[in-house]
Amino acid sequence: MSKYIQAIGIWFLIIPLAIINGGLRENILIKLGDIALLLSGIILSICIFVVAYLLIPKIKNCKQTDYFIFGIIWFILTNLFDLFMYISEGGGIKDLLGSYNFLTGNLWILVVITTFISPIVVSKIKKRKGEIKNV
Template structure:
């Protein structure tokens, strides 16, 4: 059933893109109260939680199955799509500079976007393990 797993996983990733946009818009509502850095950190933790919850619900209710390796591939596919979308769309469509796009990867400045990517990568595998 691997083809369904990958096809459904792609659809879930598209859903996650929309949820990321909503998360980003929501962040703008609390930036004035928290400051930009704390808002970024809160948004990253919130979205990491959303990613795992959506992934868990998808696997629990969709009926798709696969091996641990296939779920690792799904996570790697999601991370690849996310980073590609972020940089290609962010640079060529929105017009952000490469420096601005790389800014969220700077852990030394308290930027924790990497947490979102790590959660994105491991959520399919971890959710599958929890449901097995």
């Protein structure tokens, strides 16, 4: 199976975590007030990194550029998924771009950056530990 298809498959495993995180934010964290968005962004970012840490090394025969491409793919898919969610709720690209404003307490930008860099950072950590070898 193509390593890029595997990376996309791993990204799809993040979706249920994002949905659960959204439910946690809307049903529990919201009671904490303005800090809810902040905590939700941090929690989701940690979940994304953990998934990458556990599963990205399972993709074999990767060059360092492959991990960079995985990050780009994850970045694009994450933004397309979020845009689709806004559109399904009657919003659009303006809403997606608004979610990048961290001054509102929304850490979506942290989530997107984490999505992009996680495969790259994981590859460097695992390579240093001798757990993966680049081709």
